[in-house]
Amino acid sequence: MDFKKMYSFLEKLTRNNHKDWMDANRKEYHNVRDAYIKWLDEMNIKLAQIDPDYFNTPGKKAINRINNNLLYHPNKPIYKDHFGAGLDQESKQGDFYIHLGVEESFIGGGYWHPSSKTLKSIREAIDYNGEELLRILNKKSFSKMFGGLLIDNPLKTAPKGFSKDHPHIDLLRRKSFAVSYNLSRKEVQSPYFDAQVIEIYKELLPFRRYLNQATTV
Known part of the structure; x- marks a missing residue:
């Protein structure tokens, strides 16, 4: 996957965090998102090969929504500044979390x-x-x-x-x-x-x- 394109898209989204911009650039968003899902699918297979207890988590299930939950966080921008995903995900908590964003990128668990x-x-x-x-x-x-x-x-x-x-x-x-x-x-x-x-x-x-x-x- 071309992660440089992902970061480039997220930087533009952060500068233009509103629905009109997203609607005008939705094709680019879907291209980046689809590429990330494909990469997650590949990682899903690789991790399953090294862990016999791995919980199969296809990319579409692993990836988080890019929209913020404004119902509970009304002061947040409409869209997140990162792509988040949880592999080995039997439940939302306790998964293998991958966070790639403008401000920070990290991998975590627990x-x-x-x-x-x-x-x-x-x-x-x-x-x-x-x-x-x-x-x-x-x-x-x-x-x-x-x-x-x-x-x-x-x-x-x-x-x-x-x-x-x-x-x-x-x-x-x-x-x-x-x-x-x-x-x-x-x-x-x-x-x-x-x-x-x-x-x-x-x-x-x-x-x-x-x-x-x-x-x-």
């Missing part, structure tokens, strides 16, 4: 501000076997790639049902469990980008498996 039910399940898993999550987070290659969990706004005290002296209290106080790898445009536009995506997927897999197992048992 649960960002999950529902109270999901968060409770993750905390119960940490209570039962937090050592395994710490082992994953402290692995040298994982730490080098992602730099640790994304910063959120943790609870000031222990969550209900857990002691403030719990050995994993720092993890239990968290409201999100997610990591990301920031991408430069040079990386995205590199001929080695597909290989890089696969390496990031592999490094993320134990972390995502731990969380997804916690939320499905």
Whole structure:
């Protein structure tokens, strides 16, 4: 895929974020979107070949709408400044998320501000076997790639049902469990980008498996 064309389209859309412009340039939008879906289809096949538990996610299912949800965010522009997609997507949360945009590009995984039910399940898993999550987070290659969990706004005290002296209290106080790898445009536009995506997927897999197992048992 020509990711340079994607970035070029998104830059123009950001400068002209209104329906009239989009209507006049809808052909270019569909060309870029279709190319991205094709690329996602290809990545879907490649990732399935390396992960026996991979959840088949065709590009059309993986890709997110480019329209912002103005019902809940009325102050946002009509259109997003990025193309987002979630592969290995059995549900919207916990997928392998790819975000390519004007302001930032990154690949991430985990649960960002999950529902109270999901968060409770993750905390119960940490209570039962937090050592395994710490082992994953402290692995040298994982730490080098992602730099640790994304910063959120943790609870000031222990969550209900857990002691403030719990050995994993720092993890239990968290409201999100997610990591990301920031991408430069040079990386995205590199001929080695597909290989890089696969390496990031592999490094993320134990972390995502731990969380997804916690939320499905």
